[in-house]
Amino acid sequence: MVDQLRMFLDRVAAAVPPPDLVNEITKLAAEFNARLQSHEVAEYNQVAGQLIDLPGRAQLLTPAYTVEELDDQRAAGHVRFGRHHLGNNGAVHGGAIPLLFDDLLGRLALVGGRPKSRTAYLHIDYRSITPIDEDLQFEAWFEREEGRKRVLRGAIRHNERVCAEAHGLFVALRPGQP
Numbered sequence: 001m002v003d004q005l006r007m008f009l010d011r012v013a014a015a016v017p018p019p020d021l022v023n024e025i026t027k028l029a030a031e032f033n034a035r036l037q038s039h040e041v042a043e044y045n046q047v048a049g050q051l052i053d054l055p056g057r058a059q060l061l062t063p064a065y066t067v068e069e070l071d072d073q074r075a076a077g078h079v080r081f082g083r084h085h086l087g088n089n090g091a092v093h094g095g096a097i098p099l100l101f102d103d104l105l106g107r108l109a110l111v112g113g114r115p116k117s118r119t120a121y122l123h124i125d126y127r128s129i130t131p132i133d134e135d136l137q138f139e140a141w142f143e144r145e146e147g148r149k150r151v152l153r154g155a156i157r158h159n160e161r162v163c164a165e166a167h168g169l170f171v172a173l174r175p176g177q178p
């Protein structure tokens with residue numbers, strides 16, 4: 001379902017459909033919304049975002065990324081941004097790139113039984129255009145850990161070209177801290 005929805009968002013972004021089709025799709029979307037509404041659950045029971053083996057954890061907000069290598073210091077894999085993430089001129093929107101890094105670095109910050117943490121800062125360097133509709137490679141790694149502070153770095157590449165780099169501080173939450 002999430003794969004289809006991601007594709008739907010890409011199609012909506014790319015299409016200029018005739019008015020009849022817009023009306024038809026609007027009715028279908030309204031029907032899907034109404035049907036799902038009756039199955040709403042509380043945050044801690046929801047499945048979206050919890051399906052760790054699916055691209056982007058099956059969370060629609062997050063770009064569809066797949067982790068292929070993971071240990072307690074490093075993660076690597078691939079990501080593909082779609083038309084939904086377009087800024088302009090074939091380049092990914094600058095706001096979509098931190099979404100990937102926050103999720104990826106935040107997820108790595110948890111690996112190895114580490115307690116939950118929150119992003120204190122996330123700095124992005126946009127080194128070159130990040131293209132949509134291409135398979136891109138990412139890497140994330142620990143730079144250092146000092147008490148509750150975890151400093152991580154990440155990079156997205158298109159083949160050999162660096163597209164963007166990230167530098168983030170994640171602070172482990174104290175018991176009871178939201």
Ligand SMILES: CCCCCCCCCCCCCC(=O)SCCNC(=O)CCNC(=O)[C@H](O)C(C)(C)COP(=O)(O)OP(=O)(O)OC[C@H]1O[C@@H](n2cnc3c(N)ncnc32)[C@H](O)[C@@H]1OP(=O)(O)O
Binds near residue numbers: 104107117121171177
């Ligand atoms: C099965 C399913 C699995 C699912 C996997 C899901 C993966 C999902 C991944 C998704 C991931 C998404 C994740 C998200 O999106 S989390 C959402 C975005 N982030 C937030 O909302 C965080 C909001 N901020 C806070 O809650 C607090 O400020 C935090 C918790 C961050 C720290 O407040 P706290 O009161 O706790 O700590 P402290 O103030 O005593 O500071 C402690 C130390 O840290 C240093 N410090 C703090 N801030 C900064 C700063 N800006 N620059 C430099 N340094 C900073 C500070 O100097 C001190 O250092 P030192 O003096 O000790 O040396």
